[in-house]
Amino acid sequence: MPKILIVYATDHHSTEKMAQAAAKGAATVPDTTVSVKTAEETTADDLTAADGILIGTPVHMGSMDWRVKKLIDTVFSGLWMKGALNGKVGGVFASGGGIGGGGAGNELTMVSILNNFAELGMVMIPLPLCTPGYADGATQWGPYGRAHNHEGKPVGLTDAQLVTSFHHGANVARVAAALSGTKWFATPS
Amino acid sequence: MPKILIVYATDHHSTEKMAQAAAKGAATVPDTTVSVKTAEETTADDLTAADGILIGTPVHMGSMDWRVKKLIDTVFSGLWMKGALNGKVGGVFASGGGIGGGGAGNELTMVSILNNFAELGMVMIPLPLCTPGYADGATQWGPYGRAHNHEGKPVGLTDAQLVTSFHHGANVARVAAALSGTKWFATPS
Amino acid sequence: MPKILIVYATDHHSTEKMAQAAAKGAATVPDTTVSVKTAEETTADDLTAADGILIGTPVHMGSMDWRVKKLIDTVFSGLWMKGALNGKVGGVFASGGGIGGGGAGNELTMVSILNNFAELGMVMIPLPLCTPGYADGATQWGPYGRAHNHEGKPVGLTDAQLVTSFHHGANVARVAAALSGTKWFATPS
Amino acid sequence: MPKILIVYATDHHSTEKMAQAAAKGAATVPDTTVSVKTAEETTADDLTAADGILIGTPVHMGSMDWRVKKLIDTVFSGLWMKGALNGKVGGVFASGGGIGGGGAGNELTMVSILNNFAELGMVMIPLPLCTPGYADGATQWGPYGRAHNHEGKPVGLTDAQLVTSFHHGANVARVAAALSGTKWFATPS
Numbered sequence: 143m144p145k146i147l148i149v150y151a152t153d154h155h156s157t158e159k160m161a162q163a164a165a166k167g168a169a170t171v172p173d174t175t176v177s178v179k180t181a182e183e184t185t186a187d188d189l190t191a192a193d194g195i196l197i198g199t200p201v202h203m204g205s206m207d208w209r210v211k212k213l214i215d216t217v218f219s220g221l222w223m224k225g226a227l228n229g230k231v232g233g234v235f236a237s238g239g240g241i242g243g244g245g246a247g248n249e250l251t252m253v254s255i256l257n258n259f260a261e262l263g264m265v266m267i268p269l270p271l272c273t274p275g276y277a278d279g280a281t282q283w284g285p286y287g288r289a290h291n292h293e294g295k296p297v298g299l300t301d302a303q304l305v306t307s308f309h310h311g312a313n314v315a316r317v318a319a320a321l322s323g324t325k326w327f328a329t330p331s
Numbered sequence: 332m333p334k335i336l337i338v339y340a341t342d343h344h345s346t347e348k349m350a351q352a353a354a355k356g357a358a359t360v361p362d363t364t365v366s367v368k369t370a371e372e373t374t375a376d377d378l379t380a381a382d383g384i385l386i387g388t389p390v391h392m393g394s395m396d397w398r399v400k401k402l403i404d405t406v407f408s409g410l411w412m413k414g415a416l417n418g419k420v421g422g423v424f425a426s427g428g429g430i431g432g433g434g435a436g437n438e439l440t441m442v443s444i445l446n447n448f449a450e451l452g453m454v455m456i457p458l459p460l461c462t463p464g465y466a467d468g469a470t471q472w473g474p475y476g477r478a479h480n481h482e483g484k485p486v487g488l489t490d491a492q493l494v495t496s497f498h499h500g501a502n503v504a505r506v507a508a509a510l511s512g513t514k515w516f517a518t519p520s
Numbered sequence: 521m522p523k524i525l526i527v528y529a530t531d532h533h534s535t536e537k538m539a540q541a542a543a544k545g546a547a548t549v550p551d552t553t554v555s556v557k558t559a560e561e562t563t564a565d566d567l568t569a570a571d572g573i574l575i576g577t578p579v580h581m582g583s584m585d586w587r588v589k590k591l592i593d594t595v596f597s598g599l600w601m602k603g604a605l606n607g608k609v610g611g612v613f614a615s616g617g618g619i620g621g622g623g624a625g626n627e628l629t630m631v632s633i634l635n636n637f638a639e640l641g642m643v644m645i646p647l648p649l650c651t652p653g654y655a656d657g658a659t660q661w662g663p664y665g666r667a668h669n670h671e672g673k674p675v676g677l678t679d680a681q682l683v684t685s686f687h688h689g690a691n692v693a694r695v696a697a698a699l700s701g702t703k704w705f706a707t708p709s
Numbered sequence: 710m711p712k713i714l715i716v717y718a719t720d721h722h723s724t725e726k727m728a729q730a731a732a733k734g735a736a737t738v739p740d741t742t743v744s745v746k747t748a749e750e751t752t753a754d755d756l757t758a759a760d761g762i763l764i765g766t767p768v769h770m771g772s773m774d775w776r777v778k779k780l781i782d783t784v785f786s787g788l789w790m791k792g793a794l795n796g797k798v799g800g801v802f803a804s805g806g807g808i809g810g811g812g813a814g815n816e817l818t819m820v821s822i823l824n825n826f827a828e829l830g831m832v833m834i835p836l837p838l839c840t841p842g843y844a845d846g847a848t849q850w851g852p853y854g855r856a857h858n859h860e861g862k863p864v865g866l867t868d869a870q871l872v873t874s875f876h877h878g879a880n881v882a883r884v885a886a887a888l889s890g891t892k893w894f895a896t897p898s
Contacts, residue, residue, distance in 0.1 A: 582849065619844055625816065625848075626816075627814065628820070649808065655808055659814075
């Protein structure tokens with residue numbers, strides 16, 4: 143019975159809506175249990191109990207929200223030396239403004255959360271081009287929700303941006319179910 | 332008399348148009364001479380003669396065009412140990428498709444060209460939010476031209492995307508003029 | 521019978537040795553067939569036939585060797601729109617000099633190859649801290665071989681740097697065997 | 710009279726020592742005033758008053774310390790729309806453990822702080838290969854202090870790692886003095 147944990151920080155509910163859409167997607171995978179928590183309420187036990195973890199964040203100045211970073215520094219990092227998350231499955235998503243039309247820092251933001259997953263020995267799930275909704279709400283690293291238009295005016299998330307989040311949640315859960323319960327990675331003999 | 336060199340690779344003339352716009356911008360700075368070359372025709376002498384260098388590339392699978400990479404590996408890298416470009420001024424720009432609405436890899440593409448500049452000890456110029464045209468053709472790392480819409484259909488560059496290139500060229504040339512001719516960075520005594 | 525393909529470019533045989541070590545590791549996974557090819561001889565058929573792909577490169581000025589980039593631009597990118605590599609498993613490794621003691625660009629180099637995998641919808645395998653040999657030849661993104669010391673003098677790869685490559689090959693093959701033959705990622709209905 | 714501000718977070722005084730070394734370097738530039746502050750005590754007024762800003766951070770799980778990130782989210786970002794730091798000069802440095810021998814995430818850490826500078830329209834200063842001490846304490850993005858050896862054991866910073874910090878501080882101050890007081894970047898007419 144694979145467990146999926148979705149962790150997020152949010153300013154104006156955009157990332158929260160993406161987290162909820164991802165949770166709905168994950169829940170479509172048979173026998174999966176899903177929980178959704180803010181970065182501030184997530185504990186080490188939550189992380190070690192999960193088979194798959196998604197982290198979502200607003201983009202601030204080209205990097206993740208400080209509350210997500212605090213979770214990484216104070217909770218995730220304590221699990222690193224122990225290898226407690228080795229072989230679990232991870233995915234990321236982000237929301238952000240749209241000034242400039244070029245992504246405004248979402249790419250390095252998502253890569254830096256994947257960096258945390260890589261340090262922890264976690265399998266990383268991308269967002270394939272074939273994903274429904276991709277044209278409007280996606281990068282290769284994960285769903286990207288734009289709550290603002292290219293001039294920076296608030297326009298709200300489009301349905302497509304929630305559709306990619308839904309499928310990303312399902313994709314992570316599906317691979318987590320397949321990989322759960324086996325030790326995939328070499329350890330000292 | 333500061334010299335600006337603009338180097339590019341292009342597939343369907345989008346990056347080339349941005350290079351030409353950047354050249355026009357650079358030429359507005361008094362006493363500046365500007366040359367525009369493809370990655371394939373650029374030589375070590377071209378690079379060492381310049382006070383400021385802009386490099387533009389199409390984005391392919393989230394990184395720079397292989398012709399730009401070949402120039403870096405075979406020409407730029409030979410100047411690295413010599414410190415031949417220390418203290419010169421650099422800027423980057425990119426063009427790409429728009430599938431997904433999130434930038435499609437332009438950010439890591441531009442950062443990896445800046446990485447080359449950093450290795451060479453070059454001062455790096457960003458693209459400020461106040462730049463005319465920013466809302467339609469820009470990221471913080473440099474101008475971003477989108478020749479395709481978010482569904483991947485070719486639509487051509489907008490005027491705004493050439494306007495940001497124009498100003499990026501001028502910005503680089505202005506700082507290059509200010510910094511030219513002085514040794515700014517510490518060397519072994 | 522999972523197939524693992526290991527692709528590399530090499531200047532002075534360091535990356536080649538890492539590729540061979542990764543091949544030996546992959547071959548320890550039951551029923552796996554392994555092939556090793558240079559970037560220049562790799563074809564689209566090689567890629568689509570594989571269940572798992574490792575790519576190794578020297579680091580040049582903070583990014584991948586231009587021959588690897590050419591493979592990505594001219595072969596991988598043709599498979600992107602088709603989704604031909606969706607759900608396959610990928611890993612990366614790099615070799616480089618050691619001047620500075622800080623990695624000298626290996627991180628962005630490996631991330632940019634992972635970017636190609638992400639665009640193609642491939643599952644990405646990290647290098648866990650528990651991997652034998654990690655202390656001497658590793659980053660979180662993949663094995664890192666240092667053929668030069670921190671002053672830039674050639675010293676050759678250490679055994680540990682080949683040990684991490686061996687295990688990375690085995691790790692990728694093991695996950696590729698587990699995921700092979702099933703469609704994991706959502707597609708348009 | 711150029712003003713240099715050096716901002717840092719520290720866990721076990723390594724980043725703090727680098728900050729102090731950078732301050733000493735900056736102070737060698739004639740007529741320069743230098744202040745050193747923790748991320749938590751830095752205010753918007755401190756940032757707007759400075760001509761050059763250096764930010765230093767420990768590396769945690771491949772990205773910056775959450776206290777630096779909080780400063781960026783809550784103080785720097787408020788200056789972004791106003792363009793209040795346009796044309797100022799920035800540099801970065803980091804400290805970290807050494808497990809793996811490959812930099813352990815310092816590269817993306819420093820790039821993400823530069824990303825903040827790029828968003829703010831700031832000129833970015835690299836660390837040239839010719840910098841005294843480079844072989845032991847440097848990356849192209851900035852000084853890198855290793856308080857631990859490649860097996861993760863605490864060994865303290867080397868002198869070289871403080872020497873690169875000293876020169877990076879001086880380099881940033883020297884360019885900040887040259888560029889101070891002029892508007893370099895295009896704005897809407």
